[in-house]
Every structure is written in C-alpha cells, then in structure tokens.
Amino acid sequence: MSTPSIATSSATSPSSVPFAGQILLLEDDPAIAQTVSFVLEREGYRVRACGWLHEARSALASNAPDLAILDVGLPDGNGLDLCRELRQGPLARLPVLVLSARSEEGDKVLGLELGADDYLAKPFSNRELVARVRALLRRAQAPVASTAPAVAGFVVEAEGSRVRFHGELLPLTRRELGLLLRLLKAPGRIHSRDSLLDAVWGMDADSGDRTVDTHIKTLRAKLRQVRPDLDPIRTHRGMGYSLE
Incomplete structure (x- = not known):
C-alpha cells in the first residue's frame, strides 16, 4: 500500500494575520487535508498534516502542537488509539478534536470516553471547524481555578x-x-x-x-x-x- 499523499495548502497566512497556534492534522484523505489546512492557515494557524498514524506519532514526539485534529479511520490504525495514547502520556492535556464520518451517538461517546475534547462529524462546515478550534484553544489557555479546600488524599x-x-x-x-x-x-x-x-x-x-x-x-x-x-x-x- 502506498503512503497517502497529503497535499497541504500552498497558501500562507497573510502577514496581517497573527500566528494563532500550531495544529497537528491527522487525515488520510488528501482533499479534506488540503481544505482543512487552507481554512486554518487562513486564520493564522500553522498546520502540520499527516496521512498515517506513525507519521503523527513522530510529529508529536518531535514538536508538541497546541492542538491535534484526528481522523478515526486511517490506513495503519485508528485515530482514537492515538487519542488514548496522548491521554496516558506527557501530552495528556493537549486539546484533541476528532473528525469522523461516524456520526452516531455511540461513536461520539466512545471518542469522548477515550479522551477527545470535541467530536465533529463529517461533512462539516469550515466556519464550524474554525469555531470549534478557537473554542478548544481558548479553554486550554484559560487559567484554571485553584481555590479548593483540603480534602483527604x-x-x-x-x-x-x-x-x-x-x-x-x-x-x-x-x-x-x-x-x-x-x-x-x-x-x-x-x-x-x-x-x-x-x-x-x-x-x-x-x-x-x-x-x-x-x-x-x-x-x-x-x-x-x-x-x-x-x-x-x-x-x-x-x-x-x-x-x-
């Protein structure tokens, strides 16, 4: 099986758009990967697109992003497996958005149980994708309230x-x-x-x-x-x- 060719957007973010964050995109469909990359880069995000699970693991090990977008069905595995691995490792708090053609409630619940922060079913609108990415990053950057009384243990x-x-x-x-x-x-x-x-x-x-x-x-x-x-x-x- 040949490696999926992921064509990332050739367009770069305009200089007037400030850098908004680094995003890892795991998507084996070149057309979807190119569209998502273009839409996010236009908003100031820097996107690293991968078409294989092992490529995404290497990318995460070399440079931790601010957010990960994971497809579910991949040529060499399942994006939810990577989500579960993230929640058990040093990137446990990395915001994760799952993209999937599986839109049944059971699929969404499984994704959330395995640690996804959000779940977006295909097909989706570009505006909704950007809105969800912004919301996840905003919540991840917000300070967490620390006031808590002493509780045993x-x-x-x-x-x-x-x-x-x-x-x-x-x-x-x-x-x-x-x-x-x-x-x-x-x-x-x-x-x-x-x-x-x-x-x-x-x-x-x-x-x-x-x-x-x-x-x-x-x-x-x-x-x-x-x-x-x-x-x-x-x-x-x-x-x-x-x-x-």
Whole structure:
C-alpha cells in the first residue's frame, strides 16, 4: 500500500494575520487535508498534516502542537488509539478534536470516553471547524481555578494546574482536571450535570449530560489506578455527583 499523499495548502497566512497556534492534522484523505489546512492557515494557524498514524506519532514526539485534529479511520490504525495514547502520556492535556464520518451517538461517546475534547462529524462546515478550534484553544489557555479546600488524599499544586491523589500525580486531561477541581471546591455538595457542564465546558458548549458522565468515568478510573480501594466520587441518581 502506498503512503497517502497529503497535499497541504500552498497558501500562507497573510502577514496581517497573527500566528494563532500550531495544529497537528491527522487525515488520510488528501482533499479534506488540503481544505482543512487552507481554512486554518487562513486564520493564522500553522498546520502540520499527516496521512498515517506513525507519521503523527513522530510529529508529536518531535514538536508538541497546541492542538491535534484526528481522523478515526486511517490506513495503519485508528485515530482514537492515538487519542488514548496522548491521554496516558506527557501530552495528556493537549486539546484533541476528532473528525469522523461516524456520526452516531455511540461513536461520539466512545471518542469522548477515550479522551477527545470535541467530536465533529463529517461533512462539516469550515466556519464550524474554525469555531470549534478557537473554542478548544481558548479553554486550554484559560487559567484554571485553584481555590479548593483540603480534602483527604488530594493535594492541588501549581496554582490548580495539577492534582496529586495519595501522593501520586494524576495524569488528567484539562476537562478531567476541571471536573475534579469543581468537586474539590465544594466537597459533599451534589453538583448537577448541568452545573458541571457550565463550569468546565462553558455556557456555549455543544455537549450534553453524557459528556459529563463519560469524563467522570475516566476520572474515576484514574483515581482507582492509584487507590483501587477508594471511590471518592459518588453518583446521585437523577441529581449529579459529589466528592465524599
């Protein structure tokens, strides 16, 4: 099988458009890759396009981007595999947008469970793509609230940018960190899914209750990796979650 030829846009961002960030694009369809690259470069982003999974891994190892856009079906694997790898490594908090022709709810939920920050189904409009990229980068750059009372087993460090659980540094994504800090801020209080969604994703988030549930699930799994005997996050049916 020959390597997909990814033709990146030959157009460069106008000098009047400031540099907006570095983006890794993993997309094996040359036409889509060229279109996405052109649209984003026109907005000031610098795009590195890859058509193979192994190329994207090499690109990430050599130069960490500000955001990754991952296709799902690829010649040598699945973009969701790379998403899962990112969440377990040093780039755990890298914003990830999944592009996929699979638009069923189950596919979106799977992508979110594996650590994607957003999921955009094909076909999509260029304006929506740019808006979602901007939103992800804006949230990634926003300071995370660090005020949290002391809760047994948890230590918030570096102005709220990381949390230790029983001495172990948790490899949290930005959304998982936001959820945990929100729960830590008011231990014992029941937080509704809507309030967690508004606090962590923002009022304009294009997400629902299932998004909160999937991120709570992955957060719980990471806590259990440190202390399998503990489950500090309590589910209140029909109401929400609390930290006990």
